[in-house]
Amino acid sequence: MKKTILQAFILLSIAAGIYLLISRVDWMKLFRVEKMTDALEQKLGDMVWAGMDEQSIEEGKEYDRVDSLVTAICKSNGFERKKIKLHIMGDSEVNAFALPDRHMVVHTGLINAVHNNDELSGVLAHEIAHMELSHVMKKLLKQMGYTLLISITTGEAGGGAIKELLGMLSSTAYDRKLEKDADIKAIEYLKKAGISPNGFADFLYRLGEKDGSLGSLSWISTHPDSKERARYIRGE
Amino acid sequence: MSSTFIYHPTESEAEKASNSYLMSLIAIMVGFPLPIINLLATLFFYIANRKSTYFVRWHCIHALLSQLSLFVINSIGFWWTISVLIREDEQVSNPYLAYIITVFVVNVVELGMTIAAAIKTRKGHHVFWWFYGPLTQLICKP
Numbered sequence: 001m002k003k004t005i006l007q008a009f010i011l012l013s014i015a016a017g018i019y020l021l022i023s024r025v026d027w028m029k030l031f032r033v034e035k036m037t038d039a040l041e042q043k044l045g046d047m048v049w050a051g052m053d054e055q056s057i058e059e060g061k062e063y064d065r066v067d068s069l070v071t072a073i074c075k076s077n078g079f080e081r082k083k084i085k086l087h088i089m090g091d092s093e094v095n096a097f098a099l100p101d102r103h104m105v106v107h108t109g110l111i112n113a114v115h116n117n118d119e120l121s122g123v124l125a126h127e128i129a130h131m132e133l134s135h136v137m138k139k140l141l142k143q144m145g146y147t148l149l150i151s152i153t154t155g156e157a158g159g160g161a162i163k164e165l166l167g168m169l170s171s172t173a174y175d176r177k178l179e180k181d182a183d184i185k186a187i188e189y190l191k192k193a194g195i196s197p198n199g200f201a202d203f204l205y206r207l208g209e210k211d212g213s214l215g216s217l218s219w220i221s222t223h224p225d226s227k228e229r230a231r232y233i234r235g236e
Numbered sequence: 237m238s239s240t241f242i243y244h245p246t247e248s249e250a251e252k253a254s255n256s257y258l259m260s261l262i263a264i265m266v267g268f269p270l271p272i273i274n275l276l277a278t279l280f281f282y283i284a285n286r287k288s289t290y291f292v293r294w295h296c297i298h299a300l301l302s303q304l305s306l307f308v309i310n311s312i313g314f315w316w317t318i319s320v321l322i323r324e325d326e327q328v329s330n331p332y333l334a335y336i337i338t339v340f341v342v343n344v345v346e347l348g349m350t351i352a353a354a355i356k357t358r359k360g361h362h363v364f365w366w367f368y369g370p371l372t373q374l375i376c377k378p
Contacts, residue, residue, distance in 0.1 A: 001374065003370060004367065004370045004371050004374060007366060007367035007370065008367055008371075010367075011366075011367050015309075015338075015342065018338055018341065018342075019334060019335065019338045022334045022337050022338050022341075023330060023331055023334035023335075025334070026330060027330055027333035027334060027337070028328075028329070028330050028333065031333065033328055033333075135324075138324050138327065139324065141327075142321070142322055142323070142324050145320070145321030145322050146321070146322060148321065177324070177325065178324055
């Protein structure tokens with residue numbers, strides 16, 4: 001009996017040793033996981049944006065206003081502004097979202113709904129945080145994972161699932177934890193840029209009240225508990 | 237390793253004992269990537285032969301025990317993969333890749349040993365693996 005226990009212990013030690021030895025190799029680098037993810041992100045970003053760019057406004061008063069706010073946040077936080085591909089879309093929906101490969105889409109509905117630049121900066125900082133924290137790809141890869149699992153279990157690998165997957169990208173729904181992480185990062189970015197986060201909190205609070213004057217509230221309908229978020233942004 | 241059994245098995249016993257190892261090989265093809273299929277196949281084969289001769293029972297348990305440890309290792313890999321696929325806070329990482337490669341290495345080694353065991357027992361030889369042999373000896377009595 002003692003001999004068997006000793007052999008079990010040795011066997012477990014050998015298995016653990018093999019694992020430790022194998023984990024010494026940088027497999028992420030060897031398999032070029034990050035490079036592959038970046039290349040995938042770029043392709044997906046282009047693919048998704050290709051279906052949307054017809055409604056995009058790339059110049060004008062509204063574009064310049066958002067552009068100056070994004071530039072200010074990037075400059076204060078040491079981000080390369082050039083990497084963010086800003087797009088303004090003529091849509092009455094109160095919405096803003098980040099797509100793969102740093103495409104940031106802001107609806108004119110959102111621009112019209114904010115009362116001042118601080119409120120708009122809050123939303124922009126929140127979307128920049130999603131990009132900086134790689135939430136866009138995380139969300140996308142999880143959706144791909146679900147699609148893959150559904151395909152394996154149901155045997156359906158049709159285009160419907162892929163279409164649905166791409167549709168999910170324009171929705172702003174993230175995991176509750178990721179939303180909070182993005183809010184906390186956004187506060188950090190705003191403070192560094194010398195912008196009060198209270199504007200962001202005010203905007204969230206107003207959206208939480210579902211102000212009828214704001215029209216279609218996509219941004220808020222896909223984000224959890226906006227009043228609660230407004231409270232923690234204010235530090236209450 | 238091979239050793240001498242307490243009696244010389246008949247042709248039919250050798251065939252059944254060899255099949256206990258082959259069950260897990262067939263299950264690899266059917267069950268991949270679900271890790272439980274291999275275990276179930278060897279378990280059902282053992283249940284079907286639990287009243288068989290000592291040589292057959294011994295090898296059924298031997299094969300079952302080896303599949304049991306493989307089941308634990310593979311299950312961790314399987315659920316880790318599911319977690320990477322669906323959880324937003326879990327990603328492909330170096331520890332994950334290292335574990336999956338370890339699982340692959342262990343499975344390949346186990347596969348080779350199982351094939352060798354199936355061939356040897358078919359010839360009537362007694363296969364006695366390190367750790368699994370003494371453990372089977374403790375569980376399976378004549």
